[in-house]
């Protein structure tokens with residue numbers, strides 16, 4: 157992953173138009189998965205300085221873009237004195253990027269501690285740049301990114317231990333919860349558009365028994381399967397994965413546990 161900087165030289169008298177056009181370019185880069193997170197956009201004399209995180213150097217090439225990014229770039233280009241070359245600085249703290257091109261199977265598992273896409277490759281375990289899937293409908297990627305941002309909000313609700321702590325954890329750990337069902341719809345749209353399989357992570361913080369493999373898929377009540385990928389546990393029928401729990405202890409008293417709820421359900425029900 158790289159910090160990518162453009163210094164755009166704006167034509168005389170075109171700064172107001174350029175400020176608008178650069179926002180459209182920014183939105184298009186985000187909605188195509190070419191840029192991760194929000195950019196820093198500043199003025200330097202008659203230039204606009206644009207700093208962003210990109211998954212790889214090729215991310216901002218026209219070939220990685222969508223019709224919308226190409227149109228936004230064409231409009232913005234008319235306001236420039238010349239086309240600048242970007243500079244790239246490798247991020248010192250960042251996950252490795254997937255080496256498999258367009259992985260056939262990945263996991264939706266947002267990472268709350270730094271820039272990344274929400275998808276991780278089941279084969280090489282790298283972070284998967286969303287622009288690689290060649291999806292033209294940017295609402296599909298925007299839906300996935302919205303689900304990622306909501307997940308992070310719910311995660312921090314839990315971590316910060318305020319009044320909504322319990323609600324935050326339940327939403328990301330219960331496949332029957334409101335956030336989970338909504339996010340599953342966004343993931344399904346992405347699967348259809350990209351022609352790949354995406355498993356969703358059931359956030360699994362607390363263990364109700366010592367052995368997580370002895371527990372059941374919280375969606376269908378069947379046993380988890382062991383998978384070699386870093387998540388550890390999977391239900392292929394529900395396209396769910398789970399890590400081994402963080403805490404080898406039951407959830408706090410009174411907290412609803414979707415995992416425990418399924419313990420009594422019969423296999424095959």
Ligand SMILES: [Zn+2]
Nearest residue numbers: 254256277280
């Ligand atoms: Zn990979």
Ligand SMILES: [Zn+2]
Nearest residue numbers: 373376391394
């Ligand atoms: Zn299941």
